[in-house]
Amino acid sequence: MRTIYYTASSLDGFIADSDNSLSWLLSRDIDQDGLMSFGGFRAAVGAAAVGATTYQWVLDQEGDAWDSTLPTWVFTHRAFAPRDGVTLTTDDVRVVHAAMTEAAGGKDIWLMGGGGLVGQFAEAGLLDEVWVQYAPLTLGGGAPMLPNRIEMRLEEHGQNREFLCARYRVLGPRLPTS
Numbered sequence: 795m796r797t798i799y800y801t802a803s804s805l806d807g808f809i810a811d812s813d814n815s816l817s818w819l820l821s822r823d824i825d826q827d828g829l830m831s832f833g834g835f836r837a838a839v840g841a842a843a844v845g846a847t848t849y850q851w852v853l854d855q856e857g858d859a860w861d862s863t864l865p866t867w868v869f870t871h872r873a874f875a876p877r878d879g880v881t882l883t884t885d886d887v888r889v890v891h892a893a894m895t896e897a898a899g900g901k902d903i904w905l906m907g908g909g910g911l912v913g914q915f916a917e918a919g920l921l922d923e924v925w926v927q928y929a930p931l932t933l934g935g936g937a938p939m940l941p942n943r944i945e946m947r948l949e950e951h952g953q954n955r956e957f958l959c960a961r962y963r964v965l966g967p968r969l970p971t972s
């Protein structure tokens with residue numbers, strides 16, 4: 795069981811542009827059965843956590859197509875409508891992670907983002923891996939993939955059509971060595 799941040803990013807480390815848009819990402823070519831594709835990843839996941847802005851974005855895109863089979867914790871102070879499989883929370887990430895671990899039943903945990911929320915899990919020592927699909931562009935600004943300083947080790951990488959895919963193991967926060 796691993797806790798994984800699975801996301802796509804620009805080359806300069808942004809997961810959404812400054813208008814909170816993903817149009818730069820969704821138009822691109824990717825093999826849905828290829829390296830680090832979503833289908834294979836999703837099959838191994840048993841619970842998920844997401845920040846309010848990302849959740850709102852998914853609702854705007856998918857609406858009633860929301861995957862209620864995946865127990866999901868939404869970190870928010872907003873009053874979202876109740877939805878099957880969704881728990882709204884303001885609890886500490888450690889408390890939520892324990893509940894997600896139980897719900898996942900041995901499967902992986904997916905941190906959907908955004909970066910600030912994933913950083914809270916990382917600071918608590920609860921982030922094991924980061925999987926990134928790098929799209930071939932820079933955005934120059936937007937929502938950061940991760941705002942924290944975290945040391946990682948590259949475990950796997952390769953190409954999936956337009957994307958450079960990389961899987962990293964989190965080693966932990968490191969201080970500068972000078």
Ligand SMILES: NC(=O)c1ccc[n+]([C@@H]2O[C@H](COP(=O)([O-])OP(=O)(O)OC[C@H]3O[C@@H](n4cnc5c(N)ncnc54)[C@H](OP(=O)(O)O)[C@@H]3O)[C@@H](O)[C@H]2O)c1
Nearest residue numbers: 801802809810814845846847848851869870871872907908
């Ligand atoms: N490229 C990709 O694959 C990818 C992946 C994920 C997301 N995205 C996009 O990237 C953008 C991410 O936006 P974002 O970084 O602003 O973040 P976000 O993490 O989705 O949402 C941030 C919000 O989550 C709530 N929150 C965070 N931590 C909390 C806590 N401990 N307790 C309670 N509430 C908490 C707060 O909302 P409130 O207090 O207002 O409720 C906060 O303003 C979105 O546009 C999303 O669509 C892209």
